[in-house]
Amino acid sequence: MTTAYEPNVVLSTKEYDVVGTRPIRHDGVDKVTGAAKYGADFYASNMLFAKVLRSPHAHARIKSIDTTDAESLEGVRAVVTSKDFGNLPWTYERDQVMASHKVLYKGHPIAGVAAINSHIADHAISLIKVEYECLASVATVHEAMKENAPILLDDLRTEDDLGNNSESNTNVAKHIQYSTGDIEKGFNQADLIVEREFNTATVHQGYIEPSNFTVNWNQDGRLHIWLSSQGPFEIRGDAAKVLGIPVSNVKVTPMEIGGGFGAKFSVFSSPIAALLSKKTGHPVKVVNTRTEEFESSTPTPGSYLKVKIGITKSGQITSGQAYLAYEAGAYPGSPVGGGANCLFAPYDIPNQLIDGYDVVVNKPKTGAYRAPGSPNAAFAIESIVDELAEKLGMDPLNLRLMNASKSGTRRSDGVKFPRIGCIEVIEAMKSHPHYSTPLKGPNQGRGIAIGYWMNGAGESSITLTVHPDGHINLVEGSADIGGSRASISMMAAEVLGIPAESVHPSVVDTDSVGYTSGTGGSSVTHKAGIVVYQAASDVKLQLLDRAASIWGTDSNSLEMNNGVISSTSNHNLKISFEDLAAQLNDTGGPIVGRAALTTRGPGGAFAGHIIDVEVDPETGKVAILRCTAFQDCGKAIHPSYVEGQMQGGTVQGIGWALNEEYFMNEDGSMANGTFLDYRMPLALDLPMIDTVIVEVANPDHPFGVRGVGEVSIAPPLPAVANAVYGATGIRMNRLPMTPASIANITK
Amino acid sequence: MKWIDFANPTTLDEAIRLLSEHGEKARVMAGGTDLIVQLRVSPERIGNADLVIDGKGIPELNEISFSKEEGLTLGASVPCYKIYQNPTIAETYPGLIDSASLIGGIQIQGRASIGGNLCNGTPSADSIPTLIAHNVVCKIVGPGGTREVDVEDFCTGPSRTILEPNELLVSLHFPAPPKGFGARYIRFIPRNEMDIAVAGVGASVQLDEKNSVIKSARVALASVGPTPILVNEATSALVGKSPEDESAISKAGQAAKSAATPINDMRGTVEYRKHLCDVLTRRALNAAITRAKGGTIDVH
Structure with missing residues (x-):
């Protein structure tokens, strides 16, 4: 690496014509002119506006609901409660949409009203x-796991990994356990053992655009939902399930989306709007306020972790034990599994025991948030590894390198790592000028940390239509939250040897494209990349066949390079893609390429951060002075959007570390449900985040792609904590690290 | 759906007449950056007002005038940006600029006024300690005529002021600062913008002609009591002392800490807020002294 300062570095390992360049995104003009239509921009004629009545209490039995006065108010068209689900049985999913006999958190929906205006x-x-x-x-998990704690769900029993259920009432929905080797033996081999406890607060994804739904229950029984969602097909399935109608009766049209970060997968209020539409015969629109978003959407859990690591004098980690308890919110389903998978993933630890608990609490049901479960875990393990390095007098990156996972290392849950870039990320951190630049002055500290995320794959369906002018229409089903229209188009363009601008992507409704799993798990560029590669190859083969039939030759003797079809045996036979495209209708008909597949092999992602801070010794306020983010992305299709993901994740991680939390009142309600008081970082709170893209190709992807959207959120939590330690000598074990806690004023 | 009437009077008399007719149900709007949000989110907090009286059309509420003899008269509706974009005022009252340039954010400062910030009367208002530090006098008009009130007496409780329902704040008068006067406002927020003070301190000093003795001093606190607090004990600790006397500054900090009566809430605990009063008072005083000596400070 050069020593000259470069804010954005791409350590590219393979060059292509289109892939790896930085064209203007296809949806860019509409976004910057305001022409793009987001969910709240959608209007239908005769549309009604709905509001949702929500519980003011964190936990209460509903004794009665009287809607008479609301129904008789002028302008009101319908009121629904859980009774309007009819004879459908009680389920967690239905209860989450509208409570029937109990409310489980402040903000829990109880009823919906549709009226002529909001x-x-x-x-x-x-x-x-x-x-x-x-x-x-x-x-909190501490309160929920106490003996004789108030019970949220009467039917809940603890399910362990083998499917055995506990006998009595509990708030612990699940106990998972991963075991490798012999931890006692491992700790006996250790020269140094460090055990620490960590607590993290509930945090929210904080996307700009509140959830919104417009729903029309048509007279023929077909349901149409317009919304901004990360998973139109998941919404289709879940809405059908909650409403008890066939999935084929539901059509979901994804509008543009103003951020999701994992949270926009839930049906939320759309079934309420559906019931109101059914009752009134009108389309019904509901748009959340910011406070509703905080109080009733799907935040990511607060957690308690206890982690113990044994290490030899020479720096070899011998044993790791962990206890993780994650808030599920009001219904089971915390990302404790993700936390358990990621906790020790960067390290090759021969002896391990991890116990994870999924715990229901009186807060909204938690949902995904960028590498769900991993940041909490990274905060714990990376704080301890930092402490171990200091105690052993070792460079913290060298200690990590010594123990780093590589191809063949088994993850805690038993999965054997394929080719991964953990070592390459650490090496890039070591050789970066940031790491060797001296800090300037007292009260400053530098923290480093690394982190892991599994990434996801899944279903994708794409069709490509050849236009007569040699352009391509690309139809896909992945909600675009990170520039995926551009990256998918670029991969199609690469295969066909045409410019990215000649591909025109559309994200369409669930009736117009094959099943496509949601935009989550950093999966889109991976899965859609594999599928678009096949679809474009399909177009290419058909073009060769067509040229062969025009020329009366064998398609095996033809090839297509840089947008030109030519014969390998006869140099006179040559036609540009554009010229051939113009002849398609007269030479056999249009060409449509297609592919649909359940993809696998997402390739895990590693990231690392170097963060410099300055702490005001009197107030405890932390200033982030410099931050460099490193990440293995396999292959950056559009490096600018990879950098954007790395920077965005980093900022969210820093917010999680320093200021963000659900501040709970004594009565169990959230005190700070506005952007004024839920303190996400703002522009003045951050330096420019520098990036280093590391490319360790994923062998399971045609261009080597690994998902990039999530992992960068995990290392900043411990990196900031380690930097604060460097500046103050205090190890922070509780998030957020408020100024008061850093100033050591704990009352 | 609630209807709210909007009146746009062009004279003080007309505004007073409307206030007298509508009483508690009328609210005067300066910038509206607090009022409009309250009408939408917490109308009960402002008496379920059904009439908004716009102050932007009344000349007296939009006056901004300064002379070396008379000092500064700041109409109650003058937006913050007009204060900090006025070079004379920016040079003469840097302590006022501290507050005017951090209320809300850039967009908010395009409408929000110091007078509105005062009348909204929240304990956390970023301008009130500054006004107290500057010995500001409030000009109030009602059906009975005009009265003048020292700004430290203006707030009577959280969001409560001495204004009668039929009165309005016309303007704020800042005395002309003599040589050797300096002021500073500092607030603590965990972020760097768009936040509500965990604690805030406005401080001013008047030095003698040799800059060797503090002749008078004022320290006022925000966000640590039901109203902004003028710390008289801080004045006692400082008057007659050298501006270089660190122990006097420390005593003033301790006095501020003692005078603060904060609550525990999501923005901070009692103990932390009291601690901040000490830290911010010392910092604000040192900065005010630097300014009093003709120096400039790094405001970031």
């Missing part, structure tokens, strides 16, 4: 009378 709907929900019997609530 002001009337708002007024009407205040007229609904609900009688509650308040119950004691639990806000």
Whole structure:
């Protein structure tokens, strides 16, 4: 690496014509002119506006609901409660949409009102009378796991990994355990053992655009949902399930999306809007307020972790033990599994025991958030590894290198790593000028940390239509939250030897494209890349066949390079893609390429951060002075969007580390449900985040892609903590690291 | 759906007449950056007002005038940006600029006024300690005529002021700063913009002609009590002392810490807020002294 300062470095290992370049994104003009239509921009004629009545209590029994006054208010068209689900049985999913006998968190929906405008709907929900019997609530895993803790779900029993259920009432929904080797033996081999406890607060994804849904229950029984979602097909399936109708009766049209970060997978209020539409015969639109978003969407869990590591004098980790308890929110399903998978993943630890607990608490159901489960785990393990390096007098990157996972290392859950870039990321950190630049002055500290995320794969379906002018229409089903229209188009262009601008991508509704799993798990560029490679290859083969039939030759003797079809045996036979495209209709008909596949082999991703901070010794306030993010992305299709993902994840990680939290009132309600008081980092709080893209090709992808969207959120939590330690000598074991806690004023 | 009427009077008399007719149900709007949000989010907090009286059309509320003899008269509706974009005011009252340039954000400062910030009367208002430090006098008009009130007496409780329902704040008067006067406002927020003070301190000093003795001093606190707090004990600790006397500054910090009566909430604990009063008071005083000596400070 050069020593001259470069803010954005790409350590490219293979060059292509289109892949790896930085064209203007296909949806760029509409985004910057404001022409792009987001969910809240959608209007239908005769549309009604809905508001949702939500519980003011964290935990209460519903004794009665009286909607009479709301129904008789002028302008109100319909009111629904859980009774409107009819004879459908009680399920967690249905109860989450609208509570029936109990509310489990402040913000839990109870009823919905549709009116001719949102002001009337708002007024009407205040007229609904609900009688509650308040119950004691639990806000943390500590409270929920206590003996005689208030129970949220009467039917809940602890399920262990073998499917054995506990006998009695509990708030622990699941216990997972991973075991390798012999931890006692491992700790006996260690010269140094460090055990630490960590607590992290519940945090929110904080996307700009609140959730929104417009739903029309057509007279023929077909349901149409317009919304901004990461997973139109998951919404289709879940809405059908909650409403008890066939999946083929539901069509979902994804609008542009203003951020999701994992949270926009839930049906949320769309079934309420559906029931209101069914009752009124009109399309019904519901748009959340920011406070509703905080109080009732799907944040990511607060957690408690206890981690113990044994290491030899020479720096070899011999044993690792961990206890993880993650908040699930009101219903089972925390990302504790993700946390357990990621915790020790960067290291080759021969002896391991991990116990993970999924714990229900009186907060909204948690959802995915960028590498769900991993940041909490990274905070714990990377704080300890930093402490171990210091105690052993070793360079913290060298200690990590010594123990780094590589191809063949087994992850804690038993999965054997394929080719991964853990070592390459650490090497890139070591050789970066940031790492060797001296800090300037007192109260400054430098922290480093690494992190892992599994990444996902899954289904993707793509069709490519050849236009008569040699352009390509690309139809796909992945909601574009990170520039995927550009990256998918670029991969198609690469295969066909045409410019990225000649490909025109459309993200279409669920009736117009094959099943495509959601935009999550950093999966899109991976899965859609594999599929678009096949679809473009399909187009290419058909073009060769067509040229062969025009020329009366064998297609095996033809090839297509740089957008030109030519014969390997006869130099006179040559035609540009553009010229051939113009002749298609007269030479046999249009050409449409297609591919649809359940992809596998996403290739895990590693990231690392170097963060410099300065701490105000009197107030405890942390200033981020410099931050460099490193990440193995396999192959950066569009490096600018990879850098954007790395920077965005980094910023969210820094916010999680320093200021963000669900601040809970005594009564179990959230005190800070606005962007004023839920303190995400703003532009003045951050330096420019420098990036280094490391490319260790994923052998399971035609261009070597690994998912890039998530892992960069994990290392900043411990990197900031380690930097604060460097500046103050205090090890922070609780998130957020508030100024008061850093100033050591704990009351 | 609630209807709210909007009046745009062009004279003080007309505004007073509307206030007298509508009483508690009328609210005067300066910039509206607090009022409009309250109308939408917490109308009960402002008496479920159904009439908004716009102050931007009344000349007296939009006055911004300065002379070396008379000092500064700042109409209650003058937006923050007009204050910090006025070179004379920026040079003469850097302490006022501290507050005017950090209320809300750039967009908010295009509408929000110091007068509105005062009338909204929240304990966390970033301008009020500055006004107290500057010995500002408030000009209030009602049906009975005009009265003048020292700004430290203006707030009576959280979001409560001495204004009668039929009165309005016309302007704020800042005395002309003599040589040797300096002021500074500092607030603590965990981020660097767009936040509500965990604690805030406005401080001013008047040095003698040799800059060797503090002749008078004022320290006022935000966000640590039901109203902004003028710390008289800080004044006692400082007056007659040398501006270089670190122990006097420390005593003033301790006095601020003692005077603060904060609550525990999501923005900070009692103990941390009191601690901040000490730290911020010392920092604000040292900066005010630097300014009093004619120096400049790094405001970031």
